[in-house]
Amino acid sequence: MATMESLIGLVNRIQRACTVLGDHGGEGSLWEALPSVAVVGGQSSGKSSVLESIVGRDFLPRGSGIVTRRPLVLQLHKTESGSEYAEFLHAPRRKYPDFAAVRKEIADETDRITGKSKQISNVPIHLSIYSPHVVNLTLIDLPGLTKVAVEGQPESIVRDIEEMVRSYVEKPNCIILAISPANQDIATSDAIKLAREVDPSGERTFGVVTKLDLMDKGTNALDVLEGRSYRLQHPWVGIVNRSQADINKNVDMIAARRKEQEYFANSPDYGHLAHKMGSEYLAKLLSKHLESAIRARIPSIVALINKTIDELEAELDRLGRPIGVDGGAQLYTILEMCRAFDRIFKEHLDGGRPGGDRIYGVFDNQLPAALKKLPFDRHLSLHNVRKVISEADGYQPHLIAPEQGYRRLIDSSLGYFKGPAEASVDAVHFVLKELVRKSIGETEELKRFPTLQSDIAAAANEALERFRDDSRKTVLRLVEMESAYLTVDFFRKLSHEPDKGSNPGSTPNTPAPDRYGDHHLRKIGSNVSAYVGMVCDTLKNTIPKAVVHCQVREAKRSLLNYFYAQVGGREKKQLSAMLDEDPSLMEKRNAIAKRLELYKHARGEIDSVGWK
Numbered sequence: 001m002a003t004m005e006s007l008i009g010l011v012n013r014i015q016r017a018c019t020v021l022g023d024h025g026g027e028g029s030l031w032e033a034l035p036s037v038a039v040v041g042g043q044s045s046g047k048s049s050v051l052e053s054i055v056g057r058d059f060l061p062r063g064s065g066i067v068t069r070r071p072l073v074l075q076l077h078k079t080e081s082g083s084e085y086a087e088f089l090h091a092p093r094r095k096y097p098d099f100a101a102v103r104k105e106i107a108d109e110t111d112r113i114t115g116k117s118k119q120i121s122n123v124p125i126h127l128s129i130y131s132p133h134v135v136n137l138t139l140i141d142l143p144g145l146t147k148v149a150v151e152g153q154p155e156s157i158v159r160d161i162e163e164m165v166r167s168y169v170e171k172p173n174c175i176i177l178a179i180s181p182a183n184q185d186i187a188t189s190d191a192i193k194l195a196r197e198v199d200p201s202g203e204r205t206f207g208v209v210t211k212l213d214l215m216d217k218g219t220n221a222l223d224v225l226e227g228r229s230y231r232l233q234h235p236w237v238g239i240v241n242r243s244q245a246d247i248n249k250n251v252d253m254i255a256a257r258r259k260e261q262e263y264f265a266n267s268p269d270y271g272h273l274a275h276k277m278g279s280e281y282l283a284k285l286l287s288k289h290l291e292s293a294i295r296a297r298i299p300s301i302v303a304l305i306n307k308t309i310d311e312l313e314a315e316l317d318r319l320g321r322p323i324g325v326d327g328g329a330q331l332y333t334i335l336e337m338c339r340a341f342d343r344i345f346k347e348h349l350d351g352g353r354p355g356g357d358r359i360y361g362v363f364d365n366q367l368p369a370a371l372k373k374l375p376f377d378r379h380l381s382l383h384n385v386r387k388v389i390s391e392a393d394g395y396q397p398h399l400i401a402p403e404q405g406y407r408r409l410i411d412s413s414l415g416y417f418k419g420p421a422e423a424s425v426d427a428v429h430f431v432l433k434e435l436v437r438k439s440i441g442e443t444e445e446l447k448r449f450p451t452l453q454s455d456i457a458a459a460a461n462e463a464l465e466r467f468r469d470d471s472r473k474t475v476l477r478l479v480e481m482e483s484a485y486l487t488v489d490f491f492r493k494l495s496h497e498p499d500k501g502s503n504p505g506s507t508p509n510t511p512a513p514d515r516y517g518d519h520h521l522r523k524i525g526s527n528v529s530a531y532v533g534m535v536c537d538t539l540k541n542t543i544p545k546a547v548v549h550c551q552v553r554e555a556k557r558s559l560l561n562y563f564y565a566q567v568g569g570r571e572k573k574q575l576s577a578m579l580d581e582d583p584s585l586m587e588k589r590n591a592i593a594k595r596l597e598l599y600k601h602a603r604g605e606i607d608s609v610g611w612k
């Protein structure tokens with residue numbers, strides 16, 4: 001008996017857990033897997049009275065007409081000692097030691113959903129009763145089946161009630177307490193009709209005959225109670241509840257039970273069945289059946305719990321686990337995610353992921369194309385060379401070679417390289433920025449943390465700006481270096497070339513009269529152009545080196561260094577602000593974690609009972 005009670009108690013706890021989780025049923029739910037007992041019968045057949053006498057307390061609204069208008073899920077919890085009390089799921093932590101108040105709360109809670117009208121609702125009321133005087137059971141009181149709608153009720157009510165009752169009793173785990181009043185023909189009993197429909201074999205149907213005391217004198221229900229009228233797998237149980245007169249006189253439960261027992265003991269018709277009649281016997285019979293039903297279900301319940309736990313775990317993994325609350329754990333989480341981002345970013349650069357090749361594209365296409373487009377033809381045109389040379393010479397034409405003119409022409413030409421150099425820096429900067437954006441999007445771990453996402457993006461972009469500034473300075477310096485000191489060898493070679501000029505008679509160190517002649521100037525122009533071409537080839541190679549050195553290599557090496565240093569010095573409060581998740585995600589995770597905990601708790605309890 002003790003084991004059985006703990007088993008049913010365990011099931012009650014699991015059911016409560018499911019109820020708390022909002023798991024009211026539906027395919028595959030835990031609720032579905034557990035047996036419960038539903039009371040089914042016509043209006044005023046005595047359903048609520050039977051439930052009450054099983055519980056041994058007065059707490060259900062009773063009376064004529066349609067009183068029960070919402071399903072009542074009633075869980076009985078046997079306590080070792082102490083006073084008894086009730087608790088509603090809709091008012092948790094509020095204890096009702098007074099059962100008259102329970103009855104009132106059921107009526108009020110019914111009205112809360114259905115209004116004062118005679119509407120019915122399929123939203124159940126959950127009630128738990130804790131008492132040393134009950135057997136652990138889960139019972140469901142249902143609205144009575146009716147044959148006609150009365151005033152104020154919609155025509156559909158007959159069907160509606162039947163559908164609702166059916167939705168409870170058709171579940172294979174529902175044990176049906178089919179209540180038939182003895183003063184009506186069992187053959188026309190609504191309860192038996194419905195029970196036969198949903199449980200043709202009768203293995204989960206218990207026939208209960210009420211109102212035996214109201215039978216016409218000289219008649220009895222022995223044919224029914226002894227299973228001759230309608231055979232069920234389980235024995236029929238006869239009951240004598242309190243009459244309306246008893247209720248009006250406030251006859252209490254204990255007195256009623258005693259009276260019931262006396263009735264059977266002294267009955268000439270049922271005396272021989274006395275030990276198998278009455279509400280107490282019914283309660284014991286039910287408990288026993290429930291025990292074996294649960295015993296048989298334990299493996300599948302455990303399997304269902306395990307399956308649900310696996311699903312919840314997988315879901316949690318998908319959503320990301322909750323983060324620790326202390327600063328250390330938060331810092332660790334942040335750094336882990338930075339590293340994950342950094343890894344992906346590097347993969348983009350190194351070629352594991354696409355995008356890094358676009359940097360090479362800058363050096364291989366954009367830079368050469370930009371260099372090619374530089375307007376040297378115009379700058380070194382005959383007209384401009386003459387202008388620059390003569391301006392540089394001033395009032396006195398140059399004697400041997402136009403040193404100043406060369407310098408000016410070269411200097412001004414080299415200035416043109418700044419544009420493509422800076423453009424390369426910018427182009428690579430934008431590629432890197434795009435790769436940061438992409439990498440953030442591809443870092444799964446970061447998805448849950450929009451704030452951290454934008455923090456990392458901001459830090460990475462800030463670093464990229466710094467690298468860009470440095471890179472820009474470096475490439476401009478490369479160009480300036482070319483201006484600062486010209487390649488002497490180039491000009492040395494030039495001066496050894498014989499001047500195949502138009503004036504073969506003149507010696508090189510004699511000022512010639514055609515100092516500004518076309519041929520001479522063209523020669524100067526082509527010399528400068530050759531020199532600039534040489535520098536161009538050099539820069540085509542050195543600009544990429546500078547850009548990679550200052551931007552790409554630095555991005556790979558120290559993109560988040562500055563950020564790491566900053567984060568390391570932050571307070572716990574700032575850290576949690578960075579890990580500020582999307583609230584709906586947080587809620588979802590919490591809900592799942594809570595469910596998981598309850599399911600694990602339920603599994604732990606089943607394991608602790610030791611059933612396999």
Ligand code: GDP
Pocket residue numbers: 041042043044045046047048049050061062063064065067068144210211212213214239240241242243244245247
């Ligand atoms: P429900 O509508 O099926 O829940 O039926 P109730 O439990 O509310 O009972 C309806 C009426 O029948 C009440 O007035 C009860 O007092 C009365 N009643 C129920 N069972 C018995 C019984 O076994 N004997 C007598 N005399 N009256 C009963």
Ligand code: MG
Pocket residue numbers: 047048049061062067068144
């Ligand atoms: Mg009722």
